[in-house]
Amino acid sequence: xxxxxxxLTKRYGPQRAVDGLSFxxxxxxxxxxxxxxxxxxxxxMKMITGYLGIGEGQIRVGDKSVAEHxxxxxxxxxxxxxxxxxxxxxxxxxxxxxxxxxxxxxKSLIPTRIREMVRVCGLNAEKHKKIGELSKGYRQRxxxxxxxxxxxxxxxxxxxxxxxxxxxxxxxRKLIRQLGKAKTVILSTHILPEVEATCDRILIINKGRIVAxxxxxNLRQQAAGKEILKVQIQDAKPEDIxxxxxxxxxxxxxxxxxxxxxxxxxxxxxxxxxxxDIFQLCxxxxxxxxxxxxxxxxxxxxxxxxxxx
Amino acid sequence: MRATxxxxxxxxxxxxxxxxxxxxxxxxLGFSGFFTWLYGNDIxxxxxxxxxxxxxxxxxxxxxxxxxxxxxxxxxxxKTGTIELLLTKAVTDRQVVMGKFLATLMLVGIALxxxxxxxxxxxxxxxxxxxxxxxxxxxxxxxxxxxxxxxxYASSITSNQIVAFLTALFxxxxxxxxxDVLAGNFTGVAGTVISYLSLSNxxxxxxxxxxxxxxxIYFFSIIFIGLFLSELSLTKRNLQ
Numbered sequence: 001x002x003x004x005x006x007x008l009t010k011r012y013g014p015q016r017a018v019d020g021l022s023f024x025x026x027x028x029x030x031x032x033x034x035x036x037x038x039x040x041x042x043x044x045m046k047m048i049t050g051y052l053g054i055g056e057g058q059i060r061v062g063d064k065s066v067a068e069h070x071x072x073x074x075x076x077x078x079x080x081x082x083x084x085x086x087x088x089x090x091x092x093x094x095x096x097x098x099x100x101x102x103x104x105x106x107k108s109l110i111p112t113r114i115r116e117m118v119r120v121c122g123l124n125a126e127k128h129k130k131i132g133e134l135s136k137g138y139r140q141r142x143x144x145x146x147x148x149x150x151x152x153x154x155x156x157x158x159x160x161x162x163x164x165x166x167x168x169x170x171x172x173r174k175l176i177r178q179l180g181k182a183k184t185v186i187l188s189t190h191i192l193p194e195v196e197a198t199c200d201r202i203l204i205i206n207k208g209r210i211v212a213x214x215x216x217x218n219l220r221q222q223a224a225g226k227e228i229l230k231v232q233i234q235d236a237k238p239e240d241i242x243x244x245x246x247x248x249x250x251x252x253x254x255x256x257x258x259x260x261x262x263x264x265x266x267x268x269x270x271x272x273x274x275x276x277d278i279f280q281l282c283x284x285x286x287x288x289x290x291x292x293x294x295x296x297x298x299x300x301x302x303x304x305x306x307x308x309x
Numbered sequence: 310m311r312a313t314x315x316x317x318x319x320x321x322x323x324x325x326x327x328x329x330x331x332x333x334x335x336x337x338l339g340f341s342g343f344f345t346w347l348y349g350n351d352i353x354x355x356x357x358x359x360x361x362x363x364x365x366x367x368x369x370x371x372x373x374x375x376x377x378x379x380x381x382x383x384x385x386x387x388k389t390g391t392i393e394l395l396l397t398k399a400v401t402d403r404q405v406v407m408g409k410f411l412a413t414l415m416l417v418g419i420a421l422x423x424x425x426x427x428x429x430x431x432x433x434x435x436x437x438x439x440x441x442x443x444x445x446x447x448x449x450x451x452x453x454x455x456x457x458x459x460x461x462y463a464s465s466i467t468s469n470q471i472v473a474f475l476t477a478l479f480x481x482x483x484x485x486x487x488x489d490v491l492a493g494n495f496t497g498v499a500g501t502v503i504s505y506l507s508l509s510n511x512x513x514x515x516x517x518x519x520x521x522x523x524x525x526i527y528f529f530s531i532i533f534i535g536l537f538l539s540e541l542s543l544t545k546r547n548l549q
Binding site for chain 1: 311312315316323326327398401
């Protein structure tokens with residue numbers, strides 16, 4: 001099921017929490033929702049799940065509008081809210097059974113689904129305890145289990161890996177990737193490597209507006225604009241090397257980083273790459289090329305550039 | 310229907326898990342038993358095999374206990390945030406309200422069922438008017454349903470349980486006592502209207518064994534309005 005959002009706006013008093021948001025998520029796509037605190041991520045997610053009313057604009061899930069058919073659409077959506085609220089006085093198994101029944105899972109299938117979720121989320125050791133007795137990580141697993149109990153076509157996860165240990169994080173990411181092949185997944189997070197590890201597409205929002213949309217590589221290219229290479233060439237004077245590099249067609253400018261080590265930073269012209277030229281140059285002149293490293297813009301930098309103002 | 314029932318049974322279980330149910334049962338039976346059998350104008354004082362004394366006591370004990378049961382229903386879910394999880398499941402706001410209402414009514418029903426030995430005892434002492442006793446219980450159930458719907462509404466407007474309890478008690482007090490007192494101070498149409506609003510008049514007439522449509526309409530109106538307003542205040546999150 002695709003999710004289609006058009007011109008979504010939500011006001012809290014005079015403040016616009018979400019301001020003219022438009023995007024689409026297709027089946028089989030995992031969308032990472034990034035943004036600083038208060039950017040409008042959770043509000044958007046709440047509106048998709050039907051918990052909050054839609055201010056202005058339109059959300060369509062499949063071919064139905066959430067505003068008109070919200071109650072019918074809920075059964076297709078699995079939702080893990082922020083802070084993971086749970087009934088602490090209920091045992092894990094009873095709670096999952098309760099959620100399954102509410103989501104309309106057939107009575108005869110409920111035990112199978114519970115077993116499946118206990119296995120997938122690694123809850124076996126704790127399944128008979130009350131939720132209130134569980135550690136934060138295990139509660140998070142229960143939260144994930146309840147979101148997936150009815151095998152929904154759409155998963156909306158608000159910070160799914162908070163409180164999990166590193167092993168579990170890897171497992172949950174793997175699980176999300178696996179699920180994401182057949183389902184539509186939207187997840188929000190503050191952990192940037194997580195987005196790179198799990199998501200097909202990244203959406204960065206700030207103050208309720210989209211500031212970036214694309215794959216991690218796309219975003220890097222857009223943010224970096226130009227290719228930057230770290231180069232170390234030996235067997236010649238640094239000045240000669242610098243001049244030779246500067247003459248290459250695709251090179252914008254060359255910076256000498258370390259004369260003793262003969263290291264340079266080569267900035268290519270926009271949209272062009274000088275890797276091949278550098279290699280050919282070294283072959284021609286019989287120099288030894290001992291380092292050629294592209295400098296990647298980190299996602300953190302992109303995020304900071306786009307959201308700090 | 311299935312969703313309503315699922316919510317109702319979970320809620321009822323949580324009453325028993327959190328000891329609230331046991332406290333209610335013990336306190337309700339303790340209070341009403343004490344005043345019915347042991348103290349003051351007790352059942353032996355009347356000289357008739359009648360449960361009127363018990364009904365009069367239960368009329369007051371339920372008035373105080375029901376807000377204590379209803380105060381957490383929605384307020385707690387709002388405070389802990391579980392309401393978000395509940396309302397994003399495949400249920401409507403109405404099913405949530407109905408489920409919680411039913412759960413509390415069932416608990417009060419259980420409490421009233423435990424007082425049935427009183428009926429058996431009194432029937433053994435003398436010639437009990439069974440019709441009147443049945444009507445008395447129906448009256449208590451209707452009164453409970455009315456106060457539960459008021460309590461549910463009070464619980465839906467706040468995330469603080471104490472505020473919910475006091476609000477329910479405050480609204481309840483008008484129906485329970487104040488309208489009756491006020492009615493005495495007014496004449497004409499105002500007097501009639503206020504007197505009709507008083508819950509005690511309707512309860513008394515039912516518990517005497519007279520089931521009048523006017524009384525039924527009165528109780529069902531309160532229940533309906535209470536539940537309707539609760540649903541409305543849940544739905545209000547959409548309208549901001």
